[in-house]
Amino acid sequence: MRTVLNKITVIGVGLIGGSFAKGIKQLGLAKEIHGFGNNEENLKMAVDLQVVDSYSTDIQTAMQDCDLVMLAVPLGAMQPVLESLRPHIPQSAIITDAGSAKQSVIDAVTKVFGYLPENFVPGHPIAGKEQSGVAAADDQLFVDHRVILTPAESTSSAAVETVKKLWLALDARVEVMSAGFHDEVFAATSHLPHLLAFALVEMLHEHPELGNVFKYTAGGFRDFSRIASSDATMWRDISIYNHQAIAKWMTEYRDYLSGMIELVEKQDAEALYELFTTAKQARDQHIVNKQD
Ligand SMILES: NC(=O)c1ccc[n+]([C@@H]2O[C@H](COP(=O)([O-])OP(=O)(O)OC[C@H]3O[C@@H](n4cnc5c(N)ncnc54)[C@H](O)[C@@H]3O)[C@@H](O)[C@H]2O)c1
Numbered sequence: 001m002r003t004v005l006n007k008i009t010v011i012g013v014g015l016i017g018g019s020f021a022k023g024i025k026q027l028g029l030a031k032e033i034h035g036f037g038n039n040e041e042n043l044k045m046a047v048d049l050q051v052v053d054s055y056s057t058d059i060q061t062a063m064q065d066c067d068l069v070m071l072a073v074p075l076g077a078m079q080p081v082l083e084s085l086r087p088h089i090p091q092s093a094i095i096t097d098a099g100s101a102k103q104s105v106i107d108a109v110t111k112v113f114g115y116l117p118e119n120f121v122p123g124h125p126i127a128g129k130e131q132s133g134v135a136a137a138d139d140q141l142f143v144d145h146r147v148i149l150t151p152a153e154s155t156s157s158a159a160v161e162t163v164k165k166l167w168l169a170l171d172a173r174v175e176v177m178s179a180g181f182h183d184e185v186f187a188a189t190s191h192l193p194h195l196l197a198f199a200l201v202e203m204l205h206e207h208p209e210l211g212n213v214f215k216y217t218a219g220g221f222r223d224f225s226r227i228a229s230s231d232a233t234m235w236r237d238i239s240i241y242n243h244q245a246i247a248k249w250m251t252e253y254r255d256y257l258s259g260m261i262e263l264v265e266k267q268d269a270e271a272l273y274e275l276f277t278t279a280k281q282a283r284d285q286h287i288v289n290k291q292d
């Protein structure tokens with residue numbers, strides 16, 4: 001991308017907003033990368049770490065002369081933030097976001113504007129880590145990771161193209177799908193494993209009869225539970241704003257576990273071996289040696 005934008009405002013300069021800002025700033029794809037948020041210390045740090053060029057805690061200043069807004073706040077903060085920016089955002093400015101669920105953000109935008117603006121491009125980078133805040137921002141975070149865009153039929157193709165070019169410049173791989181399919185797929189592949197990790201750690205923590213149980217954990221537990229160190233606000237909001245799909249996949253998983261409990265109780269060696277073999281083959285084929 002060589003078209004240089006005038007001013008990009010990142011609302012929520014944390015892990016994701018900060019990583020996006022830092023990458024775009026280093027590539028010089030906007031004359032100014034401006035940060036806005038509810039935590040001034042964090043915004044000062046963002047300037048010190050050269051993640052953004054400038055910041056404000058006043059939304060009018062943040063929106064002035066801005067031609068693209070990236071919303072990278074927790075899902076529950078999307079609507080209040082949109083309400084505050086709406087009176088000040090230039091009409092031609094593109095709005096995009098990084099929220100982990102898509103339909104809820106589309107609903108929030110529609111509610112605040114009274115219609116779905118053609119310059120709104122919903123997005124979700126499929127990259128992250130268990131840390132949050134601007135100190136964890138990494139300009140390489142999105143390299144070789146998918147970014148899903150879920151535009152509506154009415155979304156301007158020029159706006160989609162601009163957002164796509166920014167992510168491609170960060171070496172991400174952009175894919176377009178419907179918001180409904182997005183929310184279903186990521187409930188199964190991202191939201192479900194996070195909730196399972198939180199549940200396992202919480203369950204062991206609640207069993208004092210096991211003593212200092214975490215002392216006896218090693219690589220397996222560490223791999224499975226890493227994501228239980230993720231931010232509680234972010235995961236509370238994802239659980240609430242994609243609740244239907246998440247509850248559906250949790251129920252499916254519970255049924256699956258019930259079946260496995262029966263196999264273990266019956267000591268059904270053959271069925272257990274088959275299940276573990278199928279799962280190992282699927283993971284080895286699709287994740288360990290992933291080609292695309
Ligand atoms: N962490 C991940 O792995 C990951 C990956 C992809 C997408 N996301 C999504 O990206 C978004 C941001 O996540 P993150 O991990 O960067 O979180 P973060 O906690 O690192 O950053 C969030 C930032 O938003 C600011 N903020 C919170 N409420 C605000 C409000 N009401 N007004 C203004 N600023 C506010 C905070 O000060 C903070 O700087 C979330 O919607 C999340 O679902 C996260």
Ligand SMILES: O=C(O)C(=O)C[C@]1(C(=O)O)C=C[C@@H](O)C=C1
Binds near residue numbers: 126128189
């Ligand atoms: O790697 C991690 O720590 C993540 O949690 C990143 C992860 C995921 O892979 O599930 C989490 C939530 C996002 O919306 C996208 C990516």
